[in-house]
Amino acid sequence: MAKFQEVACKEIIKGIEDIHPDYFLSIPCSTVGPVIKHFEEHNEIKSFPVSREEDGVGIAAGISLGGKLPVMLIQDTGIGNSILAITTFAQAYHVPMLILVTRRGGFGEINSAVNLFSEPLPRILDDAAVKTFKLDYKVPLKEWNVAISQAAKYAQDTHRPIIVMFNIKGGAEQ
Numbered sequence: 001m002a003k004f005q006e007v008a009c010k011e012i013i014k015g016i017e018d019i020h021p022d023y024f025l026s027i028p029c030s031t032v033g034p035v036i037k038h039f040e041e042h043n044e045i046k047s048f049p050v051s052r053e054e055d056g057v058g059i060a061a062g063i064s065l066g067g068k069l070p071v072m073l074i075q076d077t078g079i080g081n082s083i084l085a086i087t088t089f090a091q092a093y094h095v096p097m098l099i100l101v102t103r104r105g106g107f108g109e110i111n112s113a114v115n116l117f118s119e120p121l122p123r124i125l126d127d128a129a130v131k132t133f134k135l136d137y138k139v140p141l142k143e144w145n146v147a148i149s150q151a152a153k154y155a156q157d158t159h160r161p162i163i164v165m166f167n168i169k170g171g172a173e174q
């Protein structure tokens with residue numbers, strides 16, 4: 001039987017492919033390495049790494065304003081670097097973009113310092129009025145690709161950045 005993380009990565013790939021983005025931006029991350037590697041190896045979607053999350057927001061905004069569809073994949077700790085760009089630029093100026101965020105912290109996290117930001121992050125995003133969808137072990141994996149597609153449509157319909165957070169380590173989130 002495949003591990004939760006393997007199946008989750010396949011569903012994330014499927015969800016991204018289903019929305020036919022023009023660009024896939026990412027920050028290197030071993031947790032979702034199979035997702036990043038998949039898009040680096042397939043030329044249908046232009047894929048490149050960004051050095052910092054807030055740079056990714058700016059690049060994704062330019063892509064979006066140019067009439068193309070970007071998807072950015074980062075860790076939740078990277079939201080700390082990019083929250084100002086998300087709220088005062090992308091959100092304030094109605095720039096649609098889909099930001100996929102892998103959860104750190106909680107069960108299975110080996111770096112206890114990460115928990116200090118990761119655990120309260122959903123509340124931080126809620127307080128900043130950044131629409132966020134959460135995928136974890138409570139949502140069947142076969143529904144993850146649909147949730148990603150719906151979030152991308154919601155970003156386009158509302159002209160806002162939309163975040164989809166997912167925990168692919170399995171287990172309960174605290």
